[in-house]
Amino acid sequence: MEILSSHMTRGNALFFVVILGLGGSFQNGFHITGISSPSPFIQGFINRSLYERYKTPPSPQTVTLIWSAIVSLFAIGGLLGALSVKIVAGRFGRKKAMMGNNFISILAAAIMLTSKSADSFEMIVIARFLYGFTAALGTSIHTIYLGESSPKNLRGMVILTSGIFLSVGKLSGQFFGLSEILGGEELWNILLCIPTCLSVVQLLTLPFFPEAPRYSLIEKDDPEACKKALQILWGQGDYKGEIDDMLAEQKAMKGVQSKSPLDLLRDRSVRWQLIVMVVIIFCSQFSGISAISVFSFDIFLRAGIPREKIRYVTLGVGACEVLTYISCGLLIDRVGRRPLLWAGFSAMSTIMVLITITLNLRDSNNWVPYVTVSLIILFIIFYGGGPAGATSSLSHEIFIQSNRAAAFVLLGTQRWLGFALLGLIFPFLIDALKSYCFVLFACMSLLGSLYTFFMVPETKEKTLMEISEEFEAITICGKSFSKDKTMETKL
Numbered sequence: 001m002e003i004l005s006s007h008m009t010r011g012n013a014l015f016f017v018v019i020l021g022l023g024g025s026f027q028n029g030f031h032i033t034g035i036s037s038p039s040p041f042i043q044g045f046i047n048r049s050l051y052e053r054y055k056t057p058p059s060p061q062t063v064t065l066i067w068s069a070i071v072s073l074f075a076i077g078g079l080l081g082a083l084s085v086k087i088v089a090g091r092f093g094r095k096k097a098m099m100g101n102n103f104i105s106i107l108a109a110a111i112m113l114t115s116k117s118a119d120s121f122e123m124i125v126i127a128r129f130l131y132g133f134t135a136a137l138g139t140s141i142h143t144i145y146l147g148e149s150s151p152k153n154l155r156g157m158v159i160l161t162s163g164i165f166l167s168v169g170k171l172s173g174q175f176f177g178l179s180e181i182l183g184g185e186e187l188w189n190i191l192l193c194i195p196t197c198l199s200v201v202q203l204l205t206l207p208f209f210p211e212a213p214r215y216s217l218i219e220k221d222d223p224e225a226c227k228k229a230l231q232i233l234w235g236q237g238d239y240k241g242e243i244d245d246m247l248a249e250q251k252a253m254k255g256v257q258s259k260s261p262l263d264l265l266r267d268r269s270v271r272w273q274l275i276v277m278v279v280i281i282f283c284s285q286f287s288g289i290s291a292i293s294v295f296s297f298d299i300f301l302r303a304g305i306p307r308e309k310i311r312y313v314t315l316g317v318g319a320c321e322v323l324t325y326i327s328c329g330l331l332i333d334r335v336g337r338r339p340l341l342w343a344g345f346s347a348m349s350t351i352m353v354l355i356t357i358t359l360n361l362r363d364s365n366n367w368v369p370y371v372t373v374s375l376i377i378l379f380i381i382f383y384g385g386g387p388a389g390a391t392s393s394l395s396h397e398i399f400i401q402s403n404r405a406a407a408f409v410l411l412g413t414q415r416w417l418g419f420a421l422l423g424l425i426f427p428f429l430i431d432a433l434k435s436y437c438f439v440l441f442a443c444m445s446l447l448g449s450l451y452t453f454f455m456v457p458e459t460k461e462k463t464l465m466e467i468s469e470e471f472e473a474i475t476i477c478g479k480s481f482s483k484d485k486t487m488e489t490k491l
Helices: 002-008 013-023 025-034 039-054 060-083 085-115 121-147 152-176 194-208 213-219 223-234 240-252 261-266 268-294 296-303 307-335 337-360 368-397 401-455 464-472
Strands: none
Touching (some): 013 223, 025 121, 025 152, 060 121, 213 223, 213 401, 240 464, 268 337, 368 401
16 A cells, blocks of 8 residues: 555555445445344334335245345345446446446435435336346446556555455444444434435545546557546556556457457356356355355354344454455555455464364354354454455456456356355254354365465466466366457457
């Protein structure tokens, strides 16, 4: 961050990163955790609304079904938002796409805010769907915008700020969701509108920042706009090296249209890139982090933590996640992406085995539950400082301009489907396997470690064309998945 701060004295990079984060991944993080604390009050509102409407008490199953719809429609909206990235970012550009996303967020907040006075749980359902859409679309465009606006030597650190704002959003949702603040019965609809205040801030300030330099040069063929954007963001200079790299990529793309997700799936020249990201994201999601984020209350309760202390423990875990992302930002451009991935996955696998042991020993001594909490905090530290931090940078770096938006559609779809699937199966897993479900997570982390150690090339301080060539050179038993290379991967 010191390097980023030094650039602020010559440009507006730090301010730009903050403004993008507030209207980008912060929104996603807040909505993931912000719904947890007011859940009993929202269910009570559903019950009262149905009673007032039909003059008869609804069945518990009806209330549970509507509450499940409120929770799950966030993921469905997120899936549609992820599928929209290619169309929206390609048609409107990165800057206008972010601004348009803010309007949808404001509309969702207006619906959520008035749902209580309108006595309509249907409005909550609609608002949560729109929130999911804006969270997924905003997070993807946020990451693309950052990567296409950063110089090569700072690319990892800059892209990783999307993860920092995601974790800050989660922590903010937990904090403002406390019953002492906005998580009570009277203010829950205001709680769920807080992120939109930051959307308004982004909407008012983003027009003063330039379009992404890489997008301006490669897709809009405007070198002057590219150079001017780099100077506004990073200070005065000719940026010849950066522009030359972009021109080489533009030359390689000449005559090649921006690919659709289906085109990308058929393209053998990016087969390894897709396989690498699919495996890493799959191992990350099923390493246990999603289960800890969504079901932390149940996990801590099963570990033996007193119910009244769990929300404060959760806050501490969220704070650790934020600090870890910041620390990873300081390391990623020095250590590289690959070591952070395999070392992080290895540590996570070991910690999950230890969590399984402590959960089975929780009744042996009153200090054992706190050992479990410490292990969970360690797990989050290694996750944020390893796979989470490196994946956001890697997903941008291994796809060239014509492939990037389509790749984000595919990877975003995988993330949201995985999120929905895990939310569906984890309650059954923890009931069926008890603490031994964490052994499955340990196995997934081990798979992620072995795969990244043996199969993933380093991308630190390399041009996107150099990275593309490294993936083309990967072979198994002397055979390559990258035959029939397209013109876009040739210099």
